[in-house]
Amino acid sequence: MTQEVEYVEVARAESERGELVLRERRPVEGGPTSLELRANGVFVMDTVEVSTERAMAHAALAVVEEPLAVLIGGLGLGFTMHEVLADSRVERCAVVEIEPALVEWMRTGVVPEGPALLADERVTVVEADIVAALQEAREASYDLVLLDVDNGPGYLVHAANAALYEPPALADARRVLGPGGALVVWSAAEAPQLEASLRSTFETVTTQRHDVQLQERDEQYWLYVAST
Incomplete structure (x- = not known):
């Protein structure tokens, strides 16, 4: 019922x-x-079904021996960042969010857990497009890159976000990762074209299907884990 x-x-x-x-x-x-x-x-x-946001962080942290520097594309409501910061190995966490209002809601407590998360001295928030941020980032400047800025390539909130899942942006993500680094991409549906593009750019790619219940509906979300 x-x-x-x-x-x-x-x-x-x-x-x-x-x-x-x-x-x-x-x-x-x-x-x-x-x-x-x-x-x-x-x-x-x-804030009810957040298992895959958390799983995204765990999947990334599990494949990198020393995840000292982490880049998160998409602030959301902070659940992925929370899991990243819970790992004591992480020394620096940069979060790129294109919507200033969302950052403000987190910072001022409109999202209740937001102020504590953003107050962590390891956190830097950059208000920018993640595609541009990847283009401008130094080579080998991160150990992990986590991308969750949309509902995945098949369910775009903004058409311009399609660029994030295409080879040039994925190559930029590969470039900013140090040796042994990893990229994780969240998607609301299976994305074979994304997987193919990742396989053309990274040495190892694995997929994870997560069965979830979203507001009393059974859904499947996907994580794509690419390692250098």
């Missing part, structure tokens, strides 16, 4: 990419509330 819920808008912002909305999901008959993030009306993520 589907639980009846109501939504209360918490914050809203407009940018050149459109509308960003954070809203609270409240069960009508009581129970835990949750936050949901939408971009131009498209579901991006919520």
Whole structure:
């Protein structure tokens, strides 16, 4: 039986990419509330089903012996960053987020866990397009690159994000990784073309399927792990 819920808008912002909305999901008959993030009306993520955001960090951290420097593309609601920072081996974590409003909501506590995460002295937040950030980053400047800026190549929130999954951007991600480094890409669906592009750029590529339940629906999310 589907639980009846109501939504209360918490914050809203407009940018050149459109509308960003954070809203609270409240069960009508009581129970835990949750936050949901939408971009131009498209579901991006919520604070209930975050297992794959966490798994993304764990998958990356498991394949690199010394993940001293980490680059995360996409701030989201901070769950991937939280898992990265929980690893004591990490000395530096750069987060690239294109939406200034999302950074502000995290910094000011609109997202409750945000202030503590951004206060970590290892964290640097850069408000930029991740594709441009990868182009400009120094060679071999990171041990891990984690990309979760969209719903994957098959379900783009913004058409311009398609460039992130194409060979030039993936080659830039490969270039900024040091020896033994790894790239992990999150996708809301299986992405064979992405896998093929990764295999043409990296020495080793593995895929992970994760079965999840999203707001009472069975879904499958995918992680693509590419190693140098």
